[in-house]
Amino acid sequence: xxxxxxxxxxxxxxxxxxxxxxxxxxxxxxxxxxxxxxxxxxxxxxxxxxxxxxxxxxxxxxxxxxxxxxxxxxxxxxxxxxxxxxxxxxxxxxxxxxxxxxxxxxxxxxxxxxxxxxxxxxxxxxxxxxxxxxxxxxxxxxxxxxxxxxxxxxxxxxxxxxxxxxxxxxxxxxxxxxxxxxxxxxxxxxxxxxxxxxxxxxxxxxxxxxxxxxxxxxxxxxxxxxxxxxxxxxxxxxxxxxxxxxxxxxxxxxxxxxxxxxxxxxxxxxxxxxxxxxxxxxxxxxxxxxxxxxxxxxxxxxxxxxxxxxxxxxxxxxxxxxxxxxxxxxxxxxxxxxxxxxxxxxxxxxxxxxxxxxxxxxxxxxxxxxxxxxxxxxxxxxxxxxxxxxxxxxxxxxxxxxxxxxxxxxxxxxxxxxxx
Amino acid sequence: xxxxxxxxxxxxxxxxxxxxxxxxxxxxxxxxxxxxxxxxxxxxxxxxxxxxxxxxxxxxxxxxxxxxxxxxxxxxxxxxxxxxxxxxxxxxxxxxxxxxxxxxxxxxxxxxxxxxxxxxxxxxxxxxxxxxxxxxxxxxxxxxxxxx
Numbered sequence: 321x322x323x324x325x326x327x328x329x330x331x332x333x334x335x336x337x338x339x340x341x342x343x344x345x346x347x348x349x350x351x352x353x354x355x356x357x358x359x360x361x362x363x364x365x366x367x368x369x370x371x372x373x374x375x376x377x378x379x380x381x382x383x384x385x386x387x388x389x390x391x392x393x394x395x396x397x398x399x400x401x402x403x404x405x406x407x408x409x410x411x412x413x414x415x416x417x418x419x420x421x422x423x424x425x426x427x428x429x430x431x432x433x434x435x436x437x438x439x440x441x442x443x444x445x446x447x448x449x450x451x452x453x454x455x456x457x458x459x460x461x462x463x464x465x466x467x468x469x470x471x472x473x474x475x476x477x478x479x480x481x482x483x484x485x486x487x488x489x490x491x492x493x494x495x496x497x498x499x500x501x502x503x504x505x506x507x508x509x510x511x512x513x514x515x516x517x518x519x520x521x522x523x524x525x526x527x528x529x530x531x532x533x534x535x536x537x538x539x540x541x542x543x544x545x546x547x548x549x550x551x552x553x554x555x556x557x558x559x560x561x562x563x564x565x566x567x568x569x570x571x572x573x574x575x576x577x578x579x580x581x582x583x584x585x586x587x588x589x590x591x592x593x594x595x596x597x598x599x600x601x602x603x604x605x606x607x608x609x610x611x612x613x614x615x616x617x618x619x620x621x622x623x624x625x626x627x628x629x630x631x632x633x634x635x636x637x638x639x640x641x642x643x644x645x646x647x648x649x650x651x652x653x654x655x656x657x658x659x660x661x662x663x664x665x666x667x668x669x670x671x672x673x674x675x676x677x678x679x680x681x682x683x684x685x686x687x688x689x690x691x692x693x694x695x696x697x698x699x700x701x702x703x704x705x706x707x708x709x710x711x712x713x714x715x716x717x718x719x720x721x722x723x724x725x726x727x728x729x730x731x732x733x734x735x736x737x738x739x740x
Numbered sequence: 741x742x743x744x745x746x747x748x749x750x751x752x753x754x755x756x757x758x759x760x761x762x763x764x765x766x767x768x769x770x771x772x773x774x775x776x777x778x779x780x781x782x783x784x785x786x787x788x789x790x791x792x793x794x795x796x797x798x799x800x801x802x803x804x805x806x807x808x809x810x811x812x813x814x815x816x817x818x819x820x821x822x823x824x825x826x827x828x829x830x831x832x833x834x835x836x837x838x839x840x841x842x843x844x845x846x847x848x849x850x851x852x853x854x855x856x857x858x859x860x861x862x863x864x865x866x867x868x869x870x871x872x873x874x875x876x877x878x879x880x881x882x883x884x885x886x887x888x
Binding site: 677685700 | 866
């Protein structure tokens, strides 16, 4: 049997969290935009990639590229080994019990659609309910709306308070015998709120209702352990945790996944095919039809290794310090209102400025080399809740610095100068 | 600051703060809603036509400084013009903000202040939203127009 040799890319040495050393791993950060050093504060949209991730993908295409799970030749074996090794890395990263509980998908969005179209289609009956919250991203609203419409089920929405926190009493009241599934963000992309997922899962499980967690914003910012959370499904995207776009992970409890019908039909998801009858493959392959993005999991593995090596707790502490500092400095500016002031927050600072539309803030900051997101953040119901069309959002990553927050503050002052 | 000052000219800032013709026309004979899904800008344009001539035009809604000033100055410019003149002016305005062709100041009048937009491709949609909405209103479109 071929012995798989996994390339060992240099990982950063970590003692104390040294942000300058971390920045050196990210080639893209070392450039000027409109004559100013790039200040990248749009990490909730996507993160930049370290050299280790870029090298892993390049190495795969330069040395190991072949189709997986089919060939007897050496390259196919190597590609298969690397692909499956990435699955085990994702399993360990999430603290899952079994690597068959890890399904590779394109993104968090696809993971949610997969669960809606398989678990949802199998289990929802007319009159049933799916419960989400008022802070969900469009990708955790629309897939449920679609399957609810098809099954004549109802989408229920648990409200949030002015600070942007889920109102747990109302949430619990909405859990009824009709509720067939709860879907909730771990960390709100528009508000930065961290939801008490463990508590939510306990409430739902007390009524035998499974819970799906959208972890897109959480995995890069907080330690996540799906067994401790006891959630039934957990989804995240590679590109929001310093990995490539086009790859995401769906975790699901094995018993649930085994009972679910396939998502898409094709190669790889079958054991045998005859015109009379096809036997589906076992999980996770049952949910991975067709040739997948093979470089995606390989790049994702490099990203998860990178984050693990730095230490998610160190990253969490670093980003919390940045958020605290940014909150203090930005909220001290005249005419600024923060949107999302939950007690438990991470990574995201959303704000509006009196008399200035967020889009104008974004353009002026861009001229200073500062990248932020402006708009509704794919969370129009959240904007509606606060009676605003949009916000400006700075979101932090493991490579951001206090000096970059200072640049943001100077940039906001410039906006105020322009708009007098 | 050069580019920024070209974009956010005094006239534009002033119109965004105090937009003209910012009202509904009761019983408007043409009306349409325009929407920029990327940034959430949303305007309704109201028209009262007398034959081919725009007798009254107004707008309401929310958006950034560029989109609001553009809507405001569009309504000022088009009052008393014919449909045909309005369509032609939109073509020239589009050339101006996208940096294609260089319509003369005499052709553009006050709208020439939007020339700075051409340096900011991401903002072209803001500057043209009201105009697209106007076009939809004139054509009697029922669905909201979108810049996407």
